[in-house]
């Protein structure tokens with residue numbers, strides 16, 4: 001395995017950890033806190049062994065591609081807002097997740113401060129338009145670095161429909177929407193995490209089957225790294241076991257449910 005020689009200057013002003021132990025050395029793994037040198041000073045074309053990385057040792061852009069390649073698939077919040085002056089804004093954010101259900105809350109993160117975040121700060125409101133495969137091109141188009149004051153609804157030829165609880169516009173072409181009120185903003189690294197309560201939900205009938213969202217009818221698009229996207233692929237069911245009903249009294253590995 002290649003180790004990054006000690007003293008070879010960190011990419012972001014940090015001195016790399018001296019190679020006192022190697023990742024392949026099991027004794028190092030058994031002692032949490034034992035420094036393990038980063039195995040590669042930058043992303044190699046091919047990996048000749050396991051990658052071991054202190055994220056501070058790579059350029060931020062390379063860590064971004066690594067993280068967004070590993071943490072996949074990411075759902076996409078297509079966030080619509082209105083500025084205090086009334087200008088509409090629309091931009092995708094894949095640092096997005098649902099984090100609570102009672103009452104429902106979602107989070108998204110802005111890398112730095114962009115028009116979306118500025119508008120959320122000004123108004124305390126936004127709409128998450130959920131992105132089905134039929135909307136992937138206009139969604140991507142609205143990630144263009146339009147100057148502030150440009151209306152992405154108009155540029156993308158999208159239709160506005162009114163929200164019920166917030167003044168932010170909804171994308172009429174989307175099949176589901178979450179109307180959100182800002183609850184908290186937290187600075188995290190170079191990002192700003194927006195925590196919001198979902199105060200109203202819209203779902204079009206075509207997404208609904210047997211009392212629930214039908215994932216295949218919904219057909220969401222998710223983001224991978226860079227310009228790569230994916231749709232759902234195979235959908236399968238896997239029952240969740242209960243200790244009392246399924247696991248207690250069995251041996252290791254015996255009670256693991258199999259997928260349909």
Ligand SMILES: Cc1cc2nc3c(=O)[nH]c(=O)nc-3n(C[C@H](O)[C@H](O)[C@H](O)COP(=O)(O)O)c2cc1C
Nearest residue numbers: 091092093094095109110111114115116143144145
């Ligand atoms: C699929 C996709 C996901 C994105 N996710 C994020 C994100 O999570 N955070 C972010 O700051 N920018 C993200 N971007 C980039 C923004 O959409 C882009 O910078 C946009 O121009 C911001 O617009 P605004 O200034 O109107 O808010 C993403 C872009 C795409 C295409």
